[in-house]
Amino acid sequence: MEKLEYQEGRTELSSFGEFALIDRLTEGFTTHNKSTVKGVGDDCAVLGTGKNKMLVTTNTLVEGVNFDMMYTPLKHLGYKAVAVSLSNIAAMNGIPRQVLVSVAMSNRYSVEAMEEFYAGIRLCCERYDVDLVGGDTSTTRAGLTITVTAVGEVDEDKITYRSGAKLHDLICVSGDLGSAYSGLLVLEREKVTYQANPNFQPDLGGYDYVLERFLKPEPRMDIVKLLKEKNIVPTSMIDVSDGLASELLHICKESQCGCEVYEERLPIDYQTSRVCSEMSQNMLPVSNALNGGSDYELLFTISQSDYEKIKDSEEVHIIGHITEKGSPAVMVTPQNSTIELRAQGWKQE
Amino acid sequence: MEKLEYQEGRTELSSFGEFALIDRLTEGFTTHNKSTVKGVGDDCAVLGTGKNKMLVTTNTLVEGVNFDMMYTPLKHLGYKAVAVSLSNIAAMNGIPRQVLVSVAMSNRYSVEAMEEFYAGIRLCCERYDVDLVGGDTSTTRAGLTITVTAVGEVDEDKITYRSGAKLHDLICVSGDLGSAYSGLLVLEREKVTYQANPNFQPDLGGYDYVLERFLKPEPRMDIVKLLKEKNIVPTSMIDVSDGLASELLHICKESQCGCEVYEERLPIDYQTSRVCSEMSQNMLPVSNALNGGSDYELLFTISQSDYEKIKDSEEVHIIGHITEKGSPAVMVTPQNSTIELRAQGWKQE
Numbered sequence A, B: 001m002e003k004l005e006y007q008e009g010r011t012e013l014s015s016f017g018e019f020a021l022i023d024r025l026t027e028g029f030t031t032h033n034k035s036t037v038k039g040v041g042d043d044c045a046v047l048g049t050g051k052n053k054m055l056v057t058t059n060t061l062v063e064g065v066n067f068d069m070m071y072t073p074l075k076h077l078g079y080k081a082v083a084v085s086l087s088n089i090a091a092m093n094g095i096p097r098q099v100l101v102s103v104a105m106s107n108r109y110s111v112e113a114m115e116e117f118y119a120g121i122r123l124c125c126e127r128y129d130v131d132l133v134g135g136d137t138s139t140t141r142a143g144l145t146i147t148v149t150a151v152g153e154v155d156e157d158k159i160t161y162r163s164g165a166k167l168h169d170l171i172c173v174s175g176d177l178g179s180a181y182s183g184l185l186v187l188e189r190e191k192v193t194y195q196a197n198p199n200f201q202p203d204l205g206g207y208d209y210v211l212e213r214f215l216k217p218e219p220r221m222d223i224v225k226l227l228k229e230k231n232i233v234p235t236s237m238i239d240v241s242d243g244l245a246s247e248l249l250h251i252c253k254e255s256q257c258g259c260e261v262y263e264e265r266l267p268i269d270y271q272t273s274r275v276c277s278e279m280s281q282n283m284l285p286v287s288n289a290l291n292g293g294s295d296y297e298l299l300f301t302i303s304q305s306d307y308e309k310i311k312d313s314e315e316v317h318i319i320g321h322i323t324e325k326g327s328p329a330v331m332v333t334p335q336n337s338t339i340e341l342r343a344q345g346w347k348q349e
Helices: A018-026 A074-090 A111-127 A179-196 A208-215 A221-229 A244-255 A270-279 A285-291 A304-310 B018-026 B074-090 B111-127 B179-196 B208-215 B221-229 B244-255 B270-279 B285-291 B304-310
Strands: A036-038 A045-047 A052-062 A095-105 A131-139 A144-155 A170-174 A236-239 A258-262 A298-302 A316-323 A329-332 A338-340 B036-038 B045-047 B052-062 B095-105 B131-139 B144-155 B170-174 B236-239 B258-262 B298-302 B316-323 B329-332 B338-340
Touching: A018 B111, A018 B131, A036 B131, A045 B095, A045 B131, A052 A074, A052 B052, A052 B095, A052 B131, A052 B144, A074 A095, A074 A111, A074 A144, A074 A221, A074 A236, A095 A111, A095 A221, A095 B045, A095 B052, A095 B144, A111 A131, A111 B018, A131 B018, A131 B036, A131 B045, A131 B052, A144 B052, A144 B095, A144 B144, A170 A304, A179 A208, A179 A270, A179 A285, A208 A270, A236 A244, A244 A258, A244 A285, A244 A298, A244 A329, A270 A285, A298 A304, A304 A316, B052 B074, B074 B095, B074 B111, B074 B144, B074 B221, B074 B236, B095 B111, B095 B221, B111 B131, B170 B304, B179 B208, B179 B270, B179 B285, B208 B270, B236 B244, B244 B258, B244 B285, B244 B298, B244 B329, B270 B285, B298 B304, B304 B316
Parallel strands: A095 A131, A258 A329, B095 B131, B258 B329
Antiparallel strands: A036 A045, A045 A052, A052 A144, A095 A144, A170 A298, A170 A316, A236 A298, A258 A316, A329 A338, B036 B045, B045 B052, B052 B144, B095 B144, B170 B298, B170 B316, B236 B298, B258 B316, B329 B338
16 A cells, blocks of 8 residues: 655645745746746636637635635625636736636535535526536535636737736736725624524624625626726736735736835725624724635736726726835835735745 | 535436536537537547538546556656547547647646656657647646647548448447456556555556556547548448447437347457456456447448458458437347446546
8 A cells, every 4th residue: 555644855735825826836837838928827718829819717715624514605605606707817917808716525425515606607697698518417425616717718919917007007906906805804703693593693784885895795806897998908817715915915026026015005995894803903994805815806006008098987096006026025014114025925834 | 705505406416427417518509600510429529611621529537537646657658648538539530630638637736747748659659640729737736637629620521420320230349348448457456556555566467458558558540531532421430438328328318229239249359358357256257348448449430342352351350330310229148138338437536
């Protein structure tokens, strides 16, 4: 029998963050095919030999890690699984066309439960004109794991990588930040109360916006459309899955630059602020915006010459600018002090 | 809190086979994009608007269901996860170009263990000139789940679906059948002995071929190349993942035909026969060939006019022919009796 314990020289997964782990595991892989334009390292792979490129991305959601069945309706979960993958296509300035959905589930789930889940997949596919073209169903000993692969397309001259931000470019973000995480906080609070007293009826009134942000996020295809209408090709772009700080650091690393964002410019919904004040006096909405994640907003940089085209768009907020190579990524507070940004995204549990 | 128990009208997943479940879940999904040539229902989706089409397929392997860590070296597992997806590209007569690998793992796995796994992925990628272009790593509460998406290409006029078999076409299969399942039987036998006595040293000598067939299958890209060299476009094709019987039934269903295969024509390796005779007097090698699965051979049909081109190929065996619509799928025994084929592929545990 193969020995599967690696006691000697064992390095715990928990000692690595997600990105360091991916870097280590994919080190030494090179690409050879002429149809591979961009491999590992951005929101999507870019494939194809013609002018019209194909985008491919894959995302996994794991029960008990990425979602809690206690408060996740299956229809929402199906919707979210697709939405998250479409958001990656949006982050390359592309249009999603197809998805493949792989589901590994235990027999705790009934056929009717799976139908609910697929109803959510279907709703998201219909909303974004995306075709379900394949997938796989497997059994598991326990739990539900979902992997969605999305395929999209983009013209060669519209592809937006993380790596194109230039000195003095403006940093923009769509929608608002921190609300999805605030929704999660509310759900976790109600779960604890419910577990203590199963007769308790959770009161989720007044939190509808933040709950929907967490349970049923939308890929910002409207922003991709807006950019096209305004004739803007962002110099860099990424979607906000791990929190603004983490995503800014990705752009700075890949674009070899620094950045400054202004705390007072960060778009934060009033429900986010309300949840924070309810939870603890020490919980600041700006922390949720920087580190909460799961907002699936688009973070992008544009040339200053594009400022006039976008300054009046309600859904886009200019939050800062790109600084020179070697500068840190910082947030400037209203008191004019600077705080260096650190990634607090995914870490192995 | 959302009620997640569906007691009323609950239908157990176990009451459905994999294919019936997929049919039920994807019922009502329609495709709208002009780049969607073929959606759910074959080995790959076929995408693109040009003459050169893209193939996309996704496969999931779950610990404790699709593999047992007790006897699966992680390097082999990485290799197999990729190989299985490439086999689906081969089954459409295509050439694989890229893969995306999503891994969800518990912290039972060390970084070194994951490196072993990725070494296997890399070996398979290098062997088949495929680029790793993306993926995802997630945590799980327990176990390892792997989803591989493969992307390939094929000329429009070479695409081979399951649905093109015609009356009197010859049924061909590559390599041999039942050996992978025989390898699994050996591993399971040794596991039981080992569990009874952990000091026992498993003796796997003399089983090397069947073990490799199970642990490290190869996608039959050589057959795709051979067909091209011989200027043959099969009328239908599928890879043997669930067993010959199940795959023949897929072809018959999609092509609206029946078939006859001859028991004495089924290619069976002597190690397969040896394992069967060791296991039980009642275990017939032909059952492993029909129902064992995991061989990842190619099963295809060709026009009779292509017979001369392929009859001398050592790696291709002509095992029967297509019969008319409405006829059953049968195996003819050496005694000239016919046995109707039934699918014994995947069933929810």
